Amino acid sequence: MYPCWGGTLLLAEVQGLPQESKLCSNEVYAFHIHSGASCDSSGEPPFSQVGQHWNPGHCPHPSHAGDLPPLFASCGYALTLFYTRNFVPEETVGHTLIIHAMADDLTTQPSGNSGNKIACGEILGNE
Ligand SMILES: [Cu+2]
Ligand SMILES: [Zn+2]
Structure with missing residues (x-):
């Protein structure tokens, strides 16, 4: 059990996502912290070193x-702002933020069938 106090507010502002100009187009993108540290994009597919969803509690998806x-x-x-008790900011250092090409279906194991990784960010500590 985690304590029911404290928690983390995460604010993310993202530009340069694919643009769909027609009405009712899908502009919903899965957003995860992955366990790996490196956004190396030299491989195929890119960002293949980020590993699986960061999952210190050994939970199923989408409870990672x-x-x-x-x-x-x-x-x-x-632009998104949300509240979580799943982590404090310091714990995410050394992992990676990934945006996928598709929405997360919140069902398929282990990662929600969310398609290619289209953007990556390495989470760095305060040095
Ligand atoms: Cu992901
Ligand atoms: Zn997951």
Whole structure:
């Protein structure tokens, strides 16, 4: 059990996502913390070193600590703010943030069938 106090507010602002110009198009993107540290994009497919969803509690998807609410984009721009008790910011250092090409179905194991990795960010500590 984790304590029911404290927690983390995560604010993310994302630009440059794919733009869909027609009405009712899908601009929903899975957003996860993956366990690996490196956004190396030299391989095929890119970002293959990020590993699985960060999952210190050994939970099923979508209860991994790294399972974040999806990004709802508009004209390639997304802004999200959410609250979680799954982690404190320091624990995420050394892992990676990934945006996928598709929405997470929140069902398929181990990663929600969310398609290619289209963006990656390495989570760095305060040095
Ligand atoms: Cu992912
Ligand atoms: Zn997951």
